[in-house]
Amino acid sequence: MALSRRIFLRGSAVTMVGAGAAPLWLQRAALAAENTGKRKKVLVAIFQRGAADGLNIVVPHGDPSYYSLRPSIAVPRPNAAKQADTAVDLDGFFGLHPALSPLKPIWDRNQLAIVHAAGSPDPTRSHFDAQDYMESGTPGLKATADGWLNRALPPAIGKPSPVRAISLGPATPRTLRGGNSVVALDNISTFGVRDQASAEVLKSMYGGSKDALLGNTGRETFEAVALLKGIQQTPYQPASGARYPVGKFGESLKQIAQLIKADAGLEVAFADLGGWDHHVNEIGQKASVGQLANRLDEFGSSLAAFYQDMGDRMEDVVVVTMSEFGRTAKENGNRGTDHGHANAMFVMGGAVKGGKVYGDWPGLAAEQLYEKRDLALTTDFRAVLGEAVHTHLGNKTIQSVFPNYTGGPEKFRGLLRT
Amino acid sequence: MMRKLPALLAFAALLAATGLAAKKKSPATAPGTPTPATPAIPQLTADQKIVHALDRLAFGARPGDAEAIAKTGLDAWIDQQLHPETIAENPVLEAKLAPLETLRMSTKDMLQHYPSQQMLKAMIDGRLPLPEDPQAKAAANAAMARFAKTQKANILGVGEKGDEAKSNGPQDQRAAIEKLPLTDQQKQTLRSGTREQRVSLLTSLSTEQLLDVIDALPGSMQGGIAAQMPPAVRRHIQILRSPQQVVNQDLIEAKLYRATYSNRQLEEVLTDFWFNHFNVFLDKGADRFQATAYERDAIRPHVLGKFKDLLLATAQSPAMMFYLDNWQSMGVESPANKRNGKKQGLNENYGRELMELHTLGVDGGYTQADVTEVARCFTGWTIIQPQRGGGFAFEARMHDPGEKHVLGVTIPAGGGKGDGLKVLDILLHHPATAHFISKKLATRFVSDNPSEALVAKMAKTFTATDGDIRETLKTMLGSDEFWAADNFRSKVKSPLEMVVSALRAVDADMDNPQQVIGLMTNLGEPLYRKQEPTGYSNTGADWMNSASLVARMNFASGLAQGRLNGIKVDPARFNGAADQIERSILLTDPTEDAKRAIQAGFDAQPQMRPDRIGPAIAGLTLGSPDFQRR
Known part of the structure; x- marks a missing residue:
């Protein structure tokens, strides 16, 4: 219609890419810049909100203290006869919670690594503060305005893709806030203003708005909508028969996969999964049932589906998981665990030197515990994220991504092929 | 009308004609007072103050609100809002709340009339007697029959989320309808009838038939059919389908009704604020049915009262004790624990959040040792049979009898329930x-x-x-x-504030809030469903992002153009010129950019039907940057 053409031509810097490598839909989108239409390195950050119990997720079955600290909620030692209800052995000392068995084949292909006793060095046991510190990337500093994943983006060359940084879900997480534009979306296929006539007017209204926050959000939104329109036209079919589980988290990873494969210019993505705060009845009658098992089932089968779906595109991708802190080494009075300290992080990707649990194991004997109650910390989470930013995204300015971190590449655990 | 829009609209000051007379009072207490000789901070104009008050102390303005305040005086209005008991309630609201009977039931009664799955199971297994009240007994019998039936249907293990797992393809729907015990014509109506035809068909069926029909339909279609029914039929269907869900639905619908229609706006804003401060999560176990009484009895009566009463009421509420697990916390040295071989012990969850989130704040100066000691003090603060709607109780056998030290204060041994009360007292006066x-x-x-x-x-x-x-x-x-x-308009509205202020601005008649309830999830604020004890953010900027903006824009145009199920907006409201429509919603002139964009947009669409233009302008105004702020 006349309106749309007029506003479009006036309101946007139209850059047509030459017909060539770019997919057809990108040429149609007319918004493609030099940053769309080719493969990019992608870092996917996963946040397990609520303080996941690292000790029951990556189980130190070789540490006898683990079983004495958790008489009623420990995951039993690996036992081939009772596979479904015992730890899945990784290296003779650590094992995965049985609900994470879908991740075992990735481990066996050396594309999944674990860093244990990792996390934030800040002593807080407040969910809110600890999430804030982990997301800002500056433990102990509340004034940091932006998030580490936003700062992790390398300087843009040319016009950046509008979907360079995305978060799945109805809000922009702290992790991604900052100077580089970020798009939050719930669902690619419904992302956009349905009423076409209104869409054009709103686009021009927000485009010209002097309200900095609303104007910028609006401009970023409409650019992303225009770019994603092409993707929306064909329903997404995961590759290799990958089946994402029902639920928001699987849906989020599916959409990230879709965006990566569309070469829309995605470089960093964020998704989260809540419900890990298990103060009561963490484990059911057997390890394979109960609250933790349910969460892990969704977590593990979503990651496994993503891996399968991505296929060899996994070469471009590193997925890192984190949670604000771990849980008490000793179970509490209600077959649950209270707020603790260090935790376990997963790192998955084609460039990952996997099949190995990284980090120094501090032990769970009484004198080895942090403040006499929690798993002690031996790897700062910034050493893990820093390595992904430095080695995978190629952003070498670790000091600006993690401003109050004194560690550099010498602290990296060597998780990634360089 | 659109085309008569003058190129440059005159800046008619809002409400200039109403001649708001500011009363003289001391500057410290008189919002309407003209700025003193040396203002420390530049102040709003008298007209802006009214808009500001409606934005901040209410969920936005309804048509006529600003004019009414201008007449009675802003100070008087604020004073009334601070004393909600002096304000006559809106009969429209009362009519909408009347059918939602669970709002007025005790938790125990509610569970009798609207039994949970767990209670139904217990009744079927004979572990729980049927209710004595004949009406409740009949409801329980019907629910048990339904429960048994769905259990059979779900035998393959789809469990609670059965509906989601069902296939909803068009062929399934067709096949499901084909099997129904209805005439061919009735089936045809169900498949492709209008809303009116479907309503009249379904209302003509017997309860038994209606149930069969609803049951036979795939999950997604059940909801769709229910959504089209008038409120009474819809409620009936839902009671038959899942009595427990009706309890949650009543609570959530009432929140939207009250926020939209109540004359006691500040009380609603504060009820939202304090519930969120003392957050509980509706989907956690017993809180599914404890939340109603929690808001009604522990929060609402105290929202303008003493903080102490709020704190005490929440600490002694089964909803909070369940949500933060304190009901199970057991003194390690308590008599009950000694008897069972010290198998149980402390749970720190409530003790920590009580200090971090309810009182001191995270930087309030407490330590991990304080958390543990506070948890010891609250052992024995529990619930009698939470799954059966039981209330709060102090159980001395679970209580740790020893001496405790909280924030430098020694609490002597043997204090019993007084230990917890002492902690609350320390925290209140900190x-x-x-x-x-x-x-x-x-x-x-x-x-x-x-x-x-x-x-x-x-x-x-x-x-x-x-x-x-x-x-x-x-x-x-x-x-x-x-x-x-x-x-002025410095805060981004939260999703609830945006949605409700839009409903109020266009004087929407909402019969079925279900679509809005779903939208709240897309906007990131599912009502009563903030899982974390932090509650939702009060910082406006946290709510702005592209996903939210798109959802707000779609809601805005859907609302103004009458496309939302169960929500009517009178299109005649938008018969005026563009600037009139815009001002009726914003109460101020729109920004020049917005005005220009709207005008340019409609100039370019001469083919648009005239009766569609007004609603479209209203939708754009509701979706504009200005309306996202308060």
């Missing part, structure tokens, strides 16, 4: 609490970054009045900062 609560109120009502001076002034009042919330708010409302020109 200066960190006065500061934390004042800052949170100021963040919600004044600005995302309230000044330390304002917070200190409010905290002083809070301390001097033994935690009187009304007085603390009065101090805030008497400050220049509240009425500062810079604070």
